[in-house]
Amino acid sequence: MNKETNKIDDLEYVRENMLDNYYSSKLSLLFSVFGDDTRVKILLALLNKELCVYDISNLLNMTHSAISHQLKVLRDMNLVKTRKEGKEVYYSLGDDHVAIILNIGIEHITEEKNENENK
Amino acid sequence: MNKETNKIDDLEYVRENMLDNYYSSKLSLLFSVFGDDTRVKILLALLNKELCVYDISNLLNMTHSAISHQLKVLRDMNLVKTRKEGKEVYYSLGDDHVAIILNIGIEHITEEKNENENK
DNA sequence: CCAACATATGAGCATTTACTCATATATAAT
């Protein structure tokens, strides 16, 4: 109501938000991994089926090294898992969340076409 | 079966993937906006209720300028919408997808605790 | 009209990052 209670409310907000902040760095880190064109392409490819580094390199027309570096980032975040078969290492999506996040992202950008009135 | 058909299969993959590539740059751009600590904190704050720039600055303990810059990024991606009230500009989440994406991200990082065996 | 306040934005800078290149490791084939 008065200025004092507003200040107290603000402090409560800060306190509530501290919980969110505990997640925020992990959250932003997670999304930043999705926030790269090469990595998204890799994940979209793995949405169809498991692939080895060689396949992915050919698919994206990029060097093995570049792909391998990005796969390491995806591995470190548990977004992909690996299966070794002879010389090859086959990659697949880590868990259901990955596909869900990708699909909701796709939903968002495809539905956004209608919302371009306000510019 | 033989080497020839494998090559053809590869080309089909590339072709299929071209569709995905149409989305991939938009997708990675979308996620890259979520992939910053400051912006995620702003979005998490807006998950609770609409806030003006002044509020957000206080909440995150950052300058108005820094917040305003990031709000522009969020606005440009239609992740937040604005409502002007006198001098203040109130920000709120753009659509349901934003909250959904945040929540699934939170789900992923909270469930991930159990998966830290393989390191 | 002018001062105070809220927000927006351009330029500059320091950090981060995604690639290339070189090299290392591991498995298979001869």
Add this chain to the structure above:
DNA sequence: ATTATATATGAGTAAATGCTCATATGTTGG
């Protein structure tokens, strides 16, 4: 063993990015 193939990784570099600082725009109150 040696060579070839598949993948992994460290160092270095060019580009992207998030902040600060200065300034501009817009709104309210005296």
